[in-house]
Amino acid sequence: MKKIYYLLCLLPLMPLVSSCDDEEAEVVLLQNPESQPVTLSSITPDYGFVGDQFTLTGTNFGGGVDFIQVFIGENEAEVLTCTDTEVKVLVPKEATTGRISVRFMGQEVNSDLMFRVIGKPSVEQMKPLFGLEGTQKAWGFVGSEVTFSGSELGGSQEDVKVIFKGATNTPAEIVSWSEEEFKVKVPEGAVSGKLTLTVGSQTVNTPYEFRLVEHATVSGITPQQGYKGCEVTISGKGLGDETTKGQTKVWFGDKAGTVLSCENEKITVKVPGDLTIGQSYDVKLSTAFETVEQMLKFKVVEEPKDFTGDIQSGYLANPIILSGTNMPATADALKVMFGDKEGKILEYKDGSLQVEIPSNASIGKVKLSLIDAGVEFVVNDKFEIKAAPVIEYCDVAVFAGETMKITGTNLSALPVTVMIGNQQVSSTPSDTEITFTVPANLSGDVKVILNFGENVRPAECEVTVLPAQIGDITNYVLENTSSPFAIEGNGLKGWNTNSIFYGNPYVEKDGNVWMALNGKNNTWNGALFQSTTLPRGRYQFKVTVAEDDAAGGRDGVVFAVMKGENTDFPDLTNAGNRPWYFVSEDEVLVSQSVNEGVASVIGTHTIDLEISDASPVTVGFATMVGDGNYLYISEIKVEHIAE
Numbered sequence: 001m002k003k004i005y006y007l008l009c010l011l012p013l014m015p016l017v018s019s020c021d022d023e024e025a026e027v028v029l030l031q032n033p034e035s036q037p038v039t040l041s042s043i044t045p046d047y048g049f050v051g052d053q054f055t056l057t058g059t060n061f062g063g064g065v066d067f068i069q070v071f072i073g074e075n076e077a078e079v080l081t082c083t084d085t086e087v088k089v090l091v092p093k094e095a096t097t098g099r100i101s102v103r104f105m106g107q108e109v110n111s112d113l114m115f116r117v118i119g120k121p122s123v124e125q126m127k128p129l130f131g132l133e134g135t136q137k138a139w140g141f142v143g144s145e146v147t148f149s150g151s152e153l154g155g156s157q158e159d160v161k162v163i164f165k166g167a168t169n170t171p172a173e174i175v176s177w178s179e180e181e182f183k184v185k186v187p188e189g190a191v192s193g194k195l196t197l198t199v200g201s202q203t204v205n206t207p208y209e210f211r212l213v214e215h216a217t218v219s220g221i222t223p224q225q226g227y228k229g230c231e232v233t234i235s236g237k238g239l240g241d242e243t244t245k246g247q248t249k250v251w252f253g254d255k256a257g258t259v260l261s262c263e264n265e266k267i268t269v270k271v272p273g274d275l276t277i278g279q280s281y282d283v284k285l286s287t288a289f290e291t292v293e294q295m296l297k298f299k300v301v302e303e304p305k306d307f308t309g310d311i312q313s314g315y316l317a318n319p320i321i322l323s324g325t326n327m328p329a330t331a332d333a334l335k336v337m338f339g340d341k342e343g344k345i346l347e348y349k350d351g352s353l354q355v356e357i358p359s360n361a362s363i364g365k366v367k368l369s370l371i372d373a374g375v376e377f378v379v380n381d382k383f384e385i386k387a388a389p390v391i392e393y394c395d396v397a398v399f400a401g402e403t404m405k406i407t408g409t410n411l412s413a414l415p416v417t418v419m420i421g422n423q424q425v426s427s428t429p430s431d432t433e434i435t436f437t438v439p440a441n442l443s444g445d446v447k448v449i450l451n452f453g454e455n456v457r458p459a460e461c462e463v464t465v466l467p468a469q470i471g472d473i474t475n476y477v478l479e480n481t482s483s484p485f486a487i488e489g490n491g492l493k494g495w496n497t498n499s500i501f502y503g504n505p506y507v508e509k510d511g512n513v514w515m516a517l518n519g520k521n522n523t524w525n526g527a528l529f530q531s532t533t534l535p536r537g538r539y540q541f542k543v544t545v546a547e548d549d550a551a552g553g554r555d556g557v558v559f560a561v562m563k564g565e566n567t568d569f570p571d572l573t574n575a576g577n578r579p580w581y582f583v584s585e586d587e588v589l590v591s592q593s594v595n596e597g598v599a600s601v602i603g604t605h606t607i608d609l610e611i612s613d614a615s616p617v618t619v620g621f622a623t624m625v626g627d628g629n630y631l632y633i634s635e636i637k638v639e640h641i642a643e
Helices: 008-013
Strands: 003-007 026-030 039-044 053-059 068-072 075-082 086-090 098-104 107-117 122-127 137-140 145-151 160-163 174-177 181-185 196-199 202-204 210-212 217-222 231-237 249-252 258-262 266-270 280-286 296-300 305-309 313-315 319-325 334-338 344-349 352-356 364-372 375-386 390-394 397-399 403-409 417-420 423-425 427-429 433-437 444-451 459-466 506-509 512-518 526-534 537-548 556-563 588-593 603-611 615-624 630-641
Touching: 039 098, 039 107, 053 098, 068 086, 107 122, 137 145, 160 174, 217 296, 305 375, 334 344, 334 352, 334 375, 390 459, 403 444, 403 459, 417 433, 506 630, 512 537, 537 556, 556 603, 588 603
Parallel strands: 003 026, 137 210, 313 375, 397 459
Antiparallel strands: 039 053, 053 086, 068 075, 068 098, 075 086, 098 107, 122 145, 145 181, 160 196, 174 181, 196 202, 217 231, 231 266, 249 280, 258 266, 280 296, 305 319, 319 352, 334 364, 344 352, 364 375, 390 403, 403 433, 417 423, 417 444, 427 433, 444 459, 506 512, 512 630, 526 615, 537 603, 537 630, 556 588, 556 615
């Protein structure tokens, strides 16, 4: 009879009516394997001969023989029938006694159910065992004994051979033997994994894998002294892993600690909370497999208390000082918490902490606490975190004698002292802005420092001070700006070119060295530029053209001041038969064409610019000069214009 299998979860989408050709088909409904895990509950009978049948009972077997596999140890058995709660199985000829496992549509279920094959060698038990039911393994050290129990285990000791994984060249030494039980010694080279057992010519299933165990040693405990209930780390080797944590024990005297984590080389333990302060305790360790003879020492000390210092309030992202009695010798295991945010310990000396309030902590009242080795000590459960002054903008350049501006947040939260260079100046602070007059005798790059008192770090910024001058300031803001231009290598000193710029940016003629803007086809959108910083104010740029070839074509040279340092110039276009101009003006502060195609441009071009906030700028020329054409610049001048 033909069988048609359907998953139950798909039934609403599939018809249950077959064609006329499928009149003899049997429809089998399968359960959803993802939402219905397979379980095994019993086996009947639990013994038999090769060729016998037995029945497995459980849940969610699906109901289709083509979707389920049953194993006796390593040997697959034939599934005869299957319902959702019962499977009938035929014992294969190669089977020996073993544990029952089932595979069903991606699930693999291992059980503790055993089927004993009569008339064949069988191992039904191994010792010693470790682990929870269903996950147990036999275990041993190199040189220790493993016991196998069963029936019909050969006619003599010579019939039995056990091969450990990793030691495959020589069978393990048999210490003792009978038809019901034998013992072997774990050989050198053995590793964890499946064992291979043969009795005569018959390969026999073993009910458990083998786990090789390393003898445990301890090398130290950290810290060697601490508080009741603190966390300590025991170091060593062969200490186990997370699967052995539940069987690992640590005693402080006759008091048991709580094992928090277990790894091969370290164990983390919580010290019992009922120890006596001032007393030293012997620390003893037992793994899941053995007791370690070597003992460690741990002393219980008094807890931190009587806290002093900045324990009432502090400013965000700034340090506080915190002291106390009975403080730990080092800050190695110490944390300072502001609510749920950990502060950064900057310095620890003689029981005094300097710690920075984290920048992501909450403004307002939070719990201030110390955590040392896992034990929390509350310093103040209503510690107030205040918003600190923060600089967001500072004039990067300014003229001596003029007003400098600093903006930010909380700038008036505390009294502020302003230093520029080595001079203190009077200021006008508000919550968002501080202004002051720059001393007339200052010049060059100087540091501005805002001092808010002991509990807040000074806020700093740097500024370039230009002489208090109306008129020509070229020498203060630009380099190498007039004929004869200084040559450096293959270019002009202080000036940069982009990869498209054509030729040397200078020409020697009539005893002069001029800036040269030469042309070549397919090298348009070249750039010659340098960067500077301009204070807030009004400016006039003057660009003098010394010579222009006045050849045919629509050559383009545009002078521009761009936002930012070493900023790329936008592409140029002469769409609409106009002088060349930028396609995009997004980063352009000011621009002007300094040539008009075939028309003469010899003379000085004037460009006005106003800057509202001191900032870095890029000054220079964008070029689209035709093949063999040129334009020569003799001077670039910058003037500061009075308000």
